[in-house]
Amino acid sequence: MDNKIALHLENVTMQFGGVVSVNNLSLDVPENKIIALIGPNGAGKTTAFNCITGVYRPTNGLITFMGEPVVRSHPTGKDAKNYKGENADKYAKESILSPTPDQITKLGIARTFQNIRLWKSMTVFDNVLVAKHMRAKQNVFSAVFRGNLHEEKRMREETMELLKEQGLDSVKDELATSLPYGLQRRLEIARALATDPKLLLLDEPAAGMNPQETLELADFVKEIRDKYKLTVFLIEHHMDLVMNISDYIYVIDFGSEIARGVPEEVQSNQKVIEAYLGVA
Amino acid sequence: MEYVISVLLSGISVGGQYALIAIGYTLVYGILRLINFAHGDVFMVAGLLGIYMTATLPISVSLPLVIIITVFLGFAIERVAYKPLREAPRMSVMISAIGVSYLLQNTATYVTGGQPMTYPVIPFLSDTVNVAGTQTKWVVILTPILVLVLVIALTQLINRTKVGMAMRAVSKDFETSRLMGIKINSVISATFIIGSALAAVGSILFFTNYPAITPMAGSMPGLKAFVAAVFGGIGSIPGAVIGAFIIGICETIIKGLPSSWDVSVFSDAFTFALLIVILVFKPQGLFGEAATDKV
Amino acid sequence: MKVKKKHTREIAGIIILFLFVILLENISGVIPGMPAILQPTSPLFTVLKKAAVYSLVAVSMNLLNGFTGLFSLGQAGFMLLGAYTYAILTVPTDQKAQVYYLFGGCAFDFSLPDLFQGIFGNTGVGSAVSLILATLIALILAGCVAGFFAYLIGIPVLRLKSDYLAIATLGFAEILRAIFQWQKLGPVTNGANMIKGFPTFSSFNITDTTGNTILRLSTFVPFFITTVCIILIVCLINSSYGRAFKSIRDDEIAAEAMGIGLFKHKMLSFVISSFFAGVGGAMFAMYVANAQAKAFTSVMTYEILLIVVIGGIGSVSGSVLATFLYVACSEWWLRFLDSEMYLGSFKVPLLRNGFRMVVFSIVIMVIVLFFSEGIMGDNELNLAGLHRRFQRKHSAAKKERE
Numbered sequence: 022m023d024n025k026i027a028l029h030l031e032n033v034t035m036q037f038g039g040v041v042s043v044n045n046l047s048l049d050v051p052e053n054k055i056i057a058l059i060g061p062n063g064a065g066k067t068t069a070f071n072c073i074t075g076v077y078r079p080t081n082g083l084i085t086f087m088g089e090p091v092v093r094s095h096p097t098g099k100d101a102k103n104y105k106g107e108n109a110d111k112y113a114k115e116s117i118l119s120p121t122p123d124q125i126t127k128l129g130i131a132r133t134f135q136n137i138r139l140w141k142s143m144t145v146f147d148n149v150l151v152a153k154h155m156r157a158k159q160n161v162f163s164a165v166f167r168g169n170l171h172e173e174k175r176m177r178e179e180t181m182e183l184l185k186e187q188g189l190d191s192v193k194d195e196l197a198t199s200l201p202y203g204l205q206r207r208l209e210i211a212r213a214l215a216t217d218p219k220l221l222l223l224d225e226p227a228a229g230m231n232p233q234e235t236l237e238l239a240d241f242v243k244e245i246r247d248k249y250k251l252t253v254f255l256i257e258h259h260m261d262l263v264m265n266i267s268d269y270i271y272v273i274d275f276g277s278e279i280a281r282g283v284p285e286e287v288q289s290n291q292k293v294i295e296a297y298l299g300v301a
Numbered sequence: 302m303e304y305v306i307s308v309l310l311s312g313i314s315v316g317g318q319y320a321l322i323a324i325g326y327t328l329v330y331g332i333l334r335l336i337n338f339a340h341g342d343v344f345m346v347a348g349l350l351g352i353y354m355t356a357t358l359p360i361s362v363s364l365p366l367v368i369i370i371t372v373f374l375g376f377a378i379e380r381v382a383y384k385p386l387r388e389a390p391r392m393s394v395m396i397s398a399i400g401v402s403y404l405l406q407n408t409a410t411y412v413t414g415g416q417p418m419t420y421p422v423i424p425f426l427s428d429t430v431n432v433a434g435t436q437t438k439w440v441v442i443l444t445p446i447l448v449l450v451l452v453i454a455l456t457q458l459i460n461r462t463k464v465g466m467a468m469r470a471v472s473k474d475f476e477t478s479r480l481m482g483i484k485i486n487s488v489i490s491a492t493f494i495i496g497s498a499l500a501a502v503g504s505i506l507f508f509t510n511y512p513a514i515t516p517m518a519g520s521m522p523g524l525k526a527f528v529a530a531v532f533g534g535i536g537s538i539p540g541a542v543i544g545a546f547i548i549g550i551c552e553t554i555i556k557g558l559p560s561s562w563d564v565s566v567f568s569d570a571f572t573f574a575l576l577i578v579i580l581v582f583k584p585q586g587l588f589g590e591a592a593t594d595k596v
Numbered sequence: 597m598k599v600k601k602k603h604t605r606e607i608a609g610i611i612i613l614f615l616f617v618i619l620l621e622n623i624s625g626v627i628p629g630m631p632a633i634l635q636p637t638s639p640l641f642t643v644l645k646k647a648a649v650y651s652l653v654a655v656s657m658n659l660l661n662g663f664t665g666l667f668s669l670g671q672a673g674f675m676l677l678g679a680y681t682y683a684i685l686t687v688p689t690d691q692k693a694q695v696y697y698l699f700g701g702c703a704f705d706f707s708l709p710d711l712f713q714g715i716f717g718n719t720g721v722g723s724a725v726s727l728i729l730a731t732l733i734a735l736i737l738a739g740c741v742a743g744f745f746a747y748l749i750g751i752p753v754l755r756l757k758s759d760y761l762a763i764a765t766l767g768f769a770e771i772l773r774a775i776f777q778w779q780k781l782g783p784v785t786n787g788a789n790m791i792k793g794f795p796t797f798s799s800f801n802i803t804d805t806t807g808n809t810i811l812r813l814s815t816f817v818p819f820f821i822t823t824v825c826i827i828l829i830v831c832l833i834n835s836s837y838g839r840a841f842k843s844i845r846d847d848e849i850a851a852e853a854m855g856i857g858l859f860k861h862k863m864l865s866f867v868i869s870s871f872f873a874g875v876g877g878a879m880f881a882m883y884v885a886n887a888q889a890k891a892f893t894s895v896m897t898y899e900i901l902l903i904v905v906i907g908g909i910g911s912v913s914g915s916v917l918a919t920f921l922y923v924a925c926s927e928w929w930l931r932f933l934d935s936e937m938y939l940g941s942f943k944v945p946l947l948r949n950g951f952r953m954v955v956f957s958i959v960i961m962v963i964v965l966f967f968s969e970g971i972m973g974d975n976e977l978n979l980a981g982l983h984r985r986f987q988r989k990h991s992a993a994k995k996e997r998e
């Protein structure tokens with residue numbers, strides 16, 4: 022683990038009312054690695070992702086990206102009274118940082134969703150093209166009065182290129198939601214790539230895939246990591262996939278970390294086995 | 302002092318009338334997440350029914366009949382205009398509600414010829430009474446009492462009966478309740494029936510106090526009642542009632558301000574200003590629960 | 597190259613439309629003995645003018661409701677702002693005393709037409725130039741005022757969920773209506789009374805020195821303004837921003853995750869939509885030749901919303917088409933439903949004042965419930981596309997026969 026740390030979570034806690042979804046989670050995602058976050062259903066994996074991507078403001082904790090603090094929070098208001106987590110004082114003196122998801126994406130963190138969220142009335146091509154909007158050099162006036170033709174052309178060309186690379190160019194004029202499931206997943210990844218991310222968060226990318234597709238996905242993830250010099254952080258249930266591609270694995274249950282290590286270590290960890298088999 | 306009492310009395314009375322409409326809004330919104338724009342017009346139709354019924358039938362027959370017909374109207378609107386759109390986007394249902402409102406208003410214009418109709422004098426309710434030196438109608442005194450009684454009855458219904466339990470379940474989680482075998486459509490119909498019945502009672506009280514009914518007479522009280530429901534926290538019956546009383550009182554106070562200020566034109570606008578302020582600072586209202594979205 | 601060609605065809609189409617409108621309203625003056633329908637007093641022209649005005653407002657509402665997925669019901673309020681801005685800026689100074697007589701004249705005696713007449717003179721071409729400039733600037737300012745207020749109200753309300761947004765914008769429109777009727781503001785808004793005396797569509801008819809109309813342009817002018825505005829809206833919808841709006845409509849959470857700032861883009865759509873609603877409101881004032889707050893009720897918003905629904909939420913051409921149908925039906929074709937009618941000695945039942953609107957609202961309910969796609973769904977009317985589709989069907993039919 023000698024690479025520079027891309028994403029760093031420190032004491033991240035997310036509490037909804039009285040329920041602690043993520044508890045004091047700390048982890049590191051080094052650059053150019055594939056890191057997995059695993060755990061049984063309801064362990065708080067997606068909630069952790071939502072904290073990283075700005076969907077939720079964590080109740081407490083610090084998240085840095087490329088060494089810069091991005092999200093920082095401590096319990097306020099009602100939460101301060103009911104707070105059940107730890108380290109509440111650690112960040113209390115510092116200002117709260119709670120960017121919106123689009124600001125996070127702009128920093129270079131892109132994500133996919135567990136339950137595919139493609140724009141249903143748009144074509145495959147437009148789905149990717151919209152993701153280019155964020156980084157386009159234009160304003161409303163140049164867009165309306167066609168002063169941005171150059172930029173528009175560049176966006177379209179880049180979109181086309183990306184679709185070709187992902188093998189989606191033959192279906193580019195289809196409605197996104199008319200694609201078969203596997204391709205929809207692939208399109209979501211292509212769309213995320215279109216935002217020019219440094220870090221890609223994949224939320225259960227193999228959900229609903231058959232073993233063959235899962236195998237292909239593993240190669241695909243490695244391939245895009247190398248091609249776009251990405252860091253990948255993924256949530257997954259398919260153990261084959263996780264063990265196959267991850268450089269390092271964090272395991273959480275009931276919001277708290279129960280194990281971490283390289284795949285072999287995690288595989289033989291007694292706590293992990295218990296959590297997955299449901300042994301008390 | 303007398304002036305203050307009279308303003309306060311009529312404020313409470315107006316508030317009570319809004320409360321009866323607001324409960325219909327809050328129940329329907331709690332279950333269907335729909336702003337039932339037609340609810341105010343159902344209230345107006347109930348008023349018109351009151352006029353036509355009492356013209357031909359004795360009061361003791363006509364008033365119950367008004368309530369029954371209004372209930373049927375509310376039930377029918379739900380079945381015809383909202384039920385087919387259960388799976389449609391929420392915007393479509395709201396548009397349908399606006400369409401129903403438009404239809405009811407236009408039909409009322411057609412039937413009445415667009416003329417303001419005078420509400421009949423209902424014995425006892427319209428009689429005057431002297432409270433602390435202020436002349437007022439019995440309806441003004443009776444409204445808040447009646448509202449309280451109805452609200453207590455309704456909360457009992459919702460907290461104690463099976464239908465009430467089903468209503469609470471559906472408003473918490475539509476899909477799960479359906480999976481649990483609750484007959485969604487009956488629950489929704491029950492909601493509309495209760496809402497319409499209260500609107501009918503509200504219309505009798507409201508229009509006894511007002512000189513005339515026009516086809517547009519329902520839309521403004523309707524909107525205000527909705528604001529009251531939002532103010533109290535949508536889905537909460539006590540919230541809607543308290544919100545309605547506050548709005549009713551504020552409105553009468555504004556109307557009662559010296560005419561040289563000429564602010565009575567703002568009596569409606571005030572309600573909406575209040576709405577915007579609530580939505581900005583406390584969108585869940587006084588007694589509502591904050592909801593989070595699932596990603 | 598291909599793109600350019602397509603555009604020439606569209607431009608040609610628009611020019612032909614303009615020439616046709618000018619021809620339509622002048623033909624009775626050129627060739628005597630034309631049927632009543634082509635006379636300037638015919639309901640045809642009322643319908644065309646009103647529909648031109650309404651289609652702009654409908655399209656602006658569609659931009660917001662159909663393309664961005666924001667359910668706003670404030671359109672009448674923004675129209676009111678536009679109408680009043682236009683009216684206040686363009687009432688000639690010498691008319692002000694008469695218009696504002698209840699308040700002892702207007703609070704400020706400034707008038708755009710007078711300003712330009714001071715520069716270009718008030719006869720012949722000079723007066724035409726000043727009329728055009730004054731109207732143009734007043735229309736743009738009308739839009740800007742509406743847009744500015746949209747920005748102010750947008751800060752709190754655009755963070756709200758869809759249905760709360762609807763009721764908040766509706767409420768905002770009601771607040772505006774009350775403010776503009778407030779007697780204390782009488783010297784500016786003329787209180788609850790109407791402002792009139794400003795340039796209307798008929799002011800654009802060209803007359804000779806004796807006052808005879810040489811060339812009627814009163815229908816062409818609203819067509820022209822609306823067309824320009826709708827073209828701008830279409831350009832926006834087809835731009836990168838338009839796609840971003842659609843992504844917000846389809847899935848807010850995904851849009852935000854892909855770097856599209858929700859608040860910024862919703863605000864953009866809201867302000868732009870309100871700008872054009874403001875321009876539409878100013879044109880509405882020109883059409884009815886007065887500006888009065890009580891005209892801009894929530895019923896007006898509902899009417900426009902229903903037009904958008906009939907045309908198809910998310911279709912610009914659908915909105916335009918629906919507006920013309922709607923206005924023609926309500927102002928002209930269904931008028932007969934409002935008057936009693938006898939077939940021989942048989943009195944047709946039900947027909948009397950108000951029946952038209954009942955029929956109308958039933959038709960609307962039927963559309964909402966059974967044809968929720970509206971006329972166009974979210975497709976656009978496209979002559980080339982229609983042609984292609986026809987050809988495809990034709991060739992398919994041919995193949996089958998073979």
